[in-house]
Amino acid sequence: MKMTMTTATARRRGPASPAEAATLVLALLFLTSSAAAAAAEEYDYYSWQSDNFHNGRFYAKQPQCVDIPGDLRLCHAVGYKRMRLPNLLEHETMPEVRQQAGSWVPLLAKRCHGDTQVFLCSLFAPVCLDRPIYPCRSLCEAVRDGCAPVMETYGFPWPDMLQCDKFPVDNDLCIPMQSSSAGHATQAPASKVCPPCDNELKAETILEHYCASDFALKMKIKEVQRDRGDRKLVAAQKKKKVLKMGSLRKKDLKKLVLHLKNGADCPCAQLDSLAGSFLIMGRRVEQQLLLMAIHKWEKRSKELRYAIKHIKSQQCPTYHTVFQ
CATH class of the missing domain: 2.40.50.120 (OB fold (Dihydrolipoamide Acetyltransferase, E2P))
Known part of the structure; x- marks a missing residue:
């Protein structure tokens, strides 16, 4: 089966200036600790592209920072309070985000990987910074390897919009794996129950x-x-x-x-x-x-x-x- 929605891409907008690079590195540091992640909401920037054209798609509205609503169950407790809209899956309105993100809530309960929420929310509810930051390819691969077998049990394939080769390699500026220690992944215990x-x-x-x-x-x-x-x-x-x-x-x-x-x-x-x-x-x-x-x-x-x-x-x- 194939996705019917437009897929997200991981193209970057060109090399960052030293000032931009410093800002984005700082943002990634915020994302890698729960205490600092809460501070990411302070980055209430509206300095994304000056026009409404992004990744080949025209948006009716300029990107903006909005509060993550309490009924967005997939990402409400992700560790920060503000997200950018449109998100990185090209959802332009909050009702659309709620509708699509709701489909993934049951997967969190299966504990198939410790970074499932981090990965999904980096796309559905990206932290509000001055430019989009995509998940690293290794983060996508780790979550896919842990969760795809569970999804297959229900007859759901790993969707095209989450194909890992669309995301930047780890030496680029991207969101890395969170549940790791000394470079080794430590997944949340996966249930052996069917x-x-x-x-x-x-x-x-x-x-x-x-x-x-x-x-x-x-x-x-x-x-x-x-x-x-x-x-x-x-x-x-x-x-x-x-x-x-x-x-x-x-x-x-x-x-x-x-x-x-x-x-x-x-x-x-x-x-x-x-x-x-x-x-x-x-x-x-x-x-x-x-x-x-x-x-x-x-x-x-x-x-x-x-x-x-x-x-x-x-x-x-x-x-x-x-x-x-």
Whole structure:
């Protein structure tokens, strides 16, 4: 699948003057420590290009510094409070940033790399400085290598807009890896649990996965089978409650089989017992129905009841424009 949005480029605007270089080096120092990062908001410069033409695209508005809003969950706690708009992915308005950035929030919870938020926010909500600073290629590669396998579990490829060869090499002025010590990366511990099973029974988590999924069901599971490197969940023939039909067809419901991609050997506590009903969310990828998330249907759970009550009124990001 290919991205539908215009991709960002990492072209630089020519060599910096000594004064510019000193300013940008100082900015990078701010970005590499949490205490100093907060000071980056003081760089409230508006001295980007004098016209509205950047990287081959014409902008209706001049770049500006804006507060990172509290509902921009991907980047609200990134370590600085002001961002430039348009951002480095060519989103020109805050509603567009919110819509696109929201698609990436669930990835943070998977802890696939310690610098996932730093990398994504350097593009979605770049710190407000006098010129754009892109992530280093090595930062992109480290996050990609840690997170692409998790994304593939859900049928999402690493998107074209984040291809690492678009970003500057490390000897250029760019944002380096943050979670490193003595030159060696120290990633946040990655869970060994199958990603679709590694979810708390929290309303917020359920609603996020509901948005990212094509379909959602309450159903019983008849059996679980191994299928090469995958695990197959075969639904019981008993009546299923459809919460979101999406890409499902009526014939799918008659003989429903979901694939837990690359999940033959990873733990999934929800499948230790097949008794009772399950909340199943998934998406169609080519000819397979992939499992996105699974929860035991616990009737007494206030979190589950709240999620089900609000599930149809949930305002979802446009995942299809981000990952296609």
